[in-house]
Amino acid sequence: MEQLKPAKFTLDFLFDEGKSIDGMTFGKIWNGWECPYFTPENSKKILSYFTEGFLKYDSEKDVYTHDCGYGDDELDIFEPVTIDGQKYYPIGWGNWCWWTPTP
Numbered sequence: 001m002e003q004l005k006p007a008k009f010t011l012d013f014l015f016d017e018g019k020s021i022d023g024m025t026f027g028k029i030w031n032g033w034e035c036p037y038f039t040p041e042n043s044k045k046i047l048s049y050f051t052e053g054f055l056k057y058d059s060e061k062d063v064y065t066h067d068c069g070y071g072d073d074e075l076d077i078f079e080p081v082t083i084d085g086q087k088y089y090p091i092g093w094g095n096w097c098w099w100t101p102t103p
Contacts, residue, residue, distance in 0.1 A: 002026040002027055002028075003026075004024050004025070004026055004037075004083055004084065005024065005025055005026075005027070006022065006023070006024055006025075007022075007023060007024070007025050007034075007036070007100050008020040008021065008022055008023070008100060008101060009021050009022075009023045009025075009034055009036045009098045009099065009100060010098070010099060010100075010101050011092075011096065011097060011098060011099075012097070014049060015101055019049070020101050021038065021042050021045060021046055022038075022039075022042055023036035023037055023038045023039075023042060024036065024037045024038075024039075024083075024088060025037070030093070030094045030095075033096070033097045033098055033099060034098040034099055034100060035090065035093045035094060035098070036090070036091075036092075036093070036098050037081070037083065037088035037089065037090050037093075038088060038089050038090075038091055039086070039087070039088060040080075040087055040089070043057075043064060043089040043091055044057070046091055047064070054066065054067060055067075055091070062079075062080055063077050063078060063079050063080070064077075064078040064089055064091050065077050065078070066078070066091075066092070066095070076092075076095055078090055078091045078092070078093065
């Protein structure tokens with residue numbers, strides 16, 4: 001079984017601003033893009049990078065949602081997972097173009 005490893009992840013607009021976010025990975029790839037997991041703290045950091053409404057946190061359900069632009073029928077829902085006793089959110093997993101910047 002693959003081991004969970006730390007890595008830095010970015011999206012195009014974050015990279016252009018010199019930003020990346022610490023996350024974890026099993027090395028899973030979707031369409032050539034990374035599938036990272038983020039701690040609750042770093043998930044909040046991701047939320048702060050987006051304009052209001054694009055990514056939301058629902059504290060009652062403990063999920064992040066991404067509005068795909070087609071109304072409530074088209075929300076990506078990122079539910080938390082527990083790995084080795086730690087909670088992570090797979091924000092953008094299997095949908096967003098996350099990648100690992102090279103130093």
